[in-house]
Amino acid sequence: MNKIPTPKVSEILKKEFLEPLNLPSRNLASETKIPSERIEGILSDQLKITVDDSKKLGQFFNVSKTYFLDIQKDIDKRSI
Numbered sequence: 001m002n003k004i005p006t007p008k009v010s011e012i013l014k015k016e017f018l019e020p021l022n023l024p025s026r027n028l029a030s031e032t033k034i035p036s037e038r039i040e041g042i043l044s045d046q047l048k049i050t051v052d053d054s055k056k057l058g059q060f061f062n063v064s065k066t067y068f069l070d071i072q073k074d075i076d077k078r079s080i
Contacts, residue, residue, distance in 0.1 A: 006078045009071055010043045017061055032056040048072055 041047030054069035
């Protein structure tokens with residue numbers, strides 16, 4: 001049986017949030033007060049979502065403040 005690949009936080013953030021809103025990462029950084037280097041690090045899979053990132057992204061995208069952190073934790077569990 002083939003396993004379904006686990007998506008990455010970067011893919012979810014890009015495909016489900018940034019692309020539908022046609023929102024550049026630099027604008028997301030500006031609006032959320034998350035440094036653009038941090039946003040780029042998340043989008044390039046070099047950095048993981050922190051509690052602070054999740055709160056700011058959740059508030060901006062009108063989802064739970066733990067939404068992105070919960071996704072990160074779930075992906076981490078699946079990667080073990």
